[in-house]
Every structure is written in structure tokens, then in C-alpha cells.
Amino acid sequence: MLQNQPIGIFDSGIGGTSIWKEISLLLPNEDTIFLADSKYAPYGKRSKEEITALSIKNTKKLVDLNCKIIIIACNTATTNAIKVLRSNYNIPIIGIEPAIKPAASNTKTKKIGVLATKGTLSSELFAKTSDLYSKNTEILEVVGAGLVELIEEGKIDSKEMYNLLNSYITPMLKENIDYLVLGCTHYPYLIPILKKMLPEQVTIIDSGEAVARQTKTILTSNNLLSQNKKNGKHILYTNGNVQVLEEILKGNTTDYTVKQLNF
Missing domain, CATH: 3.40.50.1860 (Rossmann fold)
Known part of the structure; x- marks a missing residue:
């Protein structure tokens, strides 16, 4: 069932968890998959070509993991790569830019x-x-x-x-x-x-709450809201240091799992 597939989120590192937190609070029944691309962080000092290639890599991974919508939880990736991503992938893609x-x-x-x-x-x-x-x-x-x-x-x-x-x-x-x-x-x-x-x-x-609201709006208009009545499941992957990701999530009340993944 398409509605019950996860929301996919990626960032050039662990910072996008600030967006993930807002989404999981506003949409508690949604499953999420988060990719922390810490191995290549920060994107901010890379070329447009590199940023685009990394954004495609992350989007492809989330699509392979059956995500129904992609959130680019990274200002740099949004401003440099969102046009390319939207032209290459036929699922809703939400970006973020400074408010x-x-x-x-x-x-x-x-x-x-x-x-x-x-x-x-x-x-x-x-x-x-x-x-x-x-x-x-x-x-x-x-x-x-x-x-x-x-x-x-x-x-x-x-x-x-x-x-x-x-x-x-x-x-x-x-x-x-x-x-x-x-x-x-x-x-x-x-x-x-x-x-x-x-x-x-x-x-x-910051843009966290606005992105969460936009995510809910897009899911609703595309008839993609989860039909689950239980709290969502959340998996956060990093290709960097697991402990740093776990540390920044401390005190978060949402039930989640942190895993190492090479992507």
C-alpha cells in the first residue's frame, strides 16, 4: 500500500535531523527513513556538480528503499540540485531554503x-x-x-x-x-x-516547522497520508560516526533506530 510506505529524508550529515524531528512530531503515524551523508559533509564547500551527484545518490537510495516522498533536508542540496532531482524522479520532492x-x-x-x-x-x-x-x-x-x-x-x-x-x-x-x-x-x-x-x-x-507543514500538505494533496493508526517506525542511517548521530538525538521521545550504512 503506497500510503504506508516511508517518508524519505536526506541531508549532508546529521543536521537534517532537525527537520526529521519536526516531521515526526507533526505526522506521528508516518514511517520515516533518514540518510545522514556525513561521509561527504559539508556539501557547502563542494561544486554544484558534486552536490548534484551526491543528491542523486541519496535520492536513488531512498527510492530503492520504497520511500513515497523525498525531503531534501539540506539547504545547499535544495538550492543546487532540486531541479535535476524533480526532472529525474517521478515522486514528490520537497526542498528547503532559508526562511x-x-x-x-x-x-x-x-x-x-x-x-x-x-x-x-x-x-x-x-x-x-x-x-x-x-x-x-x-x-x-x-x-x-x-x-x-x-x-x-x-x-x-x-x-x-x-x-x-x-x-x-x-x-x-x-x-x-x-x-x-x-x-x-x-x-x-x-x-x-x-x-x-x-x-x-x-x-x-529556521525552516523546520514550515517544511513539516509543507510535507503534510503535499502528502494530503497526493492522497499519500499513512493509513497506520500506530506510531510510525523511524530508521536513521549514517555513513559516518554512529555515536555522533546518537548523541544529537538524545532526549528525543520518538521511537527510532540508528544504523550504519555505506551509501
Whole structure:
């Protein structure tokens, strides 16, 4: 039964679990399969051709695992490869991009910050989105070089992480931003640190809840919602360090299994 096949999600590493969490909360009866492509993380410093090839590899794996819909839980993969994926695969594919629209719509200072990878900020899709909302708002773009690597190494609470973040955030605060858009699915794991660094008037925005809502909408419109009455089963695969993936999922109440997989 097609409706009861799993939702497939992939990211260039463990960061996309921030999207997976939102989807599993909003759609508790859905089965999911998550691919953490940590072996090749971060995608943000790779070429468009490499990013596209890796995205095809991950999508093919999820299709082979009978997924009914694919979520690209990676800003860089979305902005560089979603057109190719949609033209090659005949199943719904949902992407993710920095949530500039709500920040630009609500800013009082008319200045917002976007923290993202080089691969996202230099993409054609990001440029189009940025141009669309920058007419009355100044968008300060900062490449978060090194942040994904530290998260993938399990060093979220390290001094190195704090110093790096501080160097990226301070110039934006000097420009009087009142919204900080997180343009990478790894970055929501930095929110506890960011909240200590940012004044109260700066709002942090990420795309997790919006992607989960969009997933529900697309599943509903395609008659693909699960018919299961029980809680869904969740398998999270990594081709990197299993312990780092397990550590970042600690405290999560959803029943899940973490496995090593070479893909």
C-alpha cells in the first residue's frame, strides 16, 4: 500500500535531523527513513556538480528503499540540485531554503542576517529569493565556515564553536539586525548558544516547522497520508560516526533506530 510506505529524508550529515524531528512530531503515524551523508559533509564547500551527484545518490537510495516522498533536508542540496532531482524522479520532492520571507516581512530595523553555507549563499535559487525580498530590507549574508564540521564532530558546546559563532554574529549585531535566519539544517542545534549571544530583540528563524507543514500538505494533496493508526517506525542511517548521530538525538521521545550504512 503506497500510503504506508516511508517518508524519505536526506541531508549532508546529521543536521537534517532537525527537520526529521519536526516531521515526526507533526505526522506521528508516518514511517520515516533518514540518510545522514556525513561521509561527504559539508556539501557547502563542494561544486554544484558534486552536490548534484551526491543528491542523486541519496535520492536513488531512498527510492530503492520504497520511500513515497523525498525531503531534501539540506539547504545547499535544495538550492543546487532540486531541479535535476524533480526532472529525474517521478515522486514528490520537497526542498528547503532559508526562511528569508518571514524575516523580511516582519523586520522593524529593515536589516536581517542570514547565516548559511557557501554552497547555499552562492546558489542561483538563493540569489533569486534574496533579490525578491531585499528591495526594502538589507540582507547581511555570512558564511558559517567550520560550523557544520564542528557539529559533525560532536563539538557543539566547545570553546571553538563559541568563538566561531561569535565572529560571525558580532558584525551582524553591529549592523542592528533584528532577525537571524538559519540557512543550514545543522544550525538549529546551535540555537541554545545563539540565544546566549543574541539580545532579546533578535528573533531566530529556521525552516523546520514550515517544511513539516509543507510535507503534510503535499502528502494530503497526493492522497499519500499513512493509513497506520500506530506510531510510525523511524530508521536513521549514517555513513559516518554512529555515536555522533546518537548523541544529537538524545532526549528525543520518538521511537527510532540508528544504523550504519555505506551509501
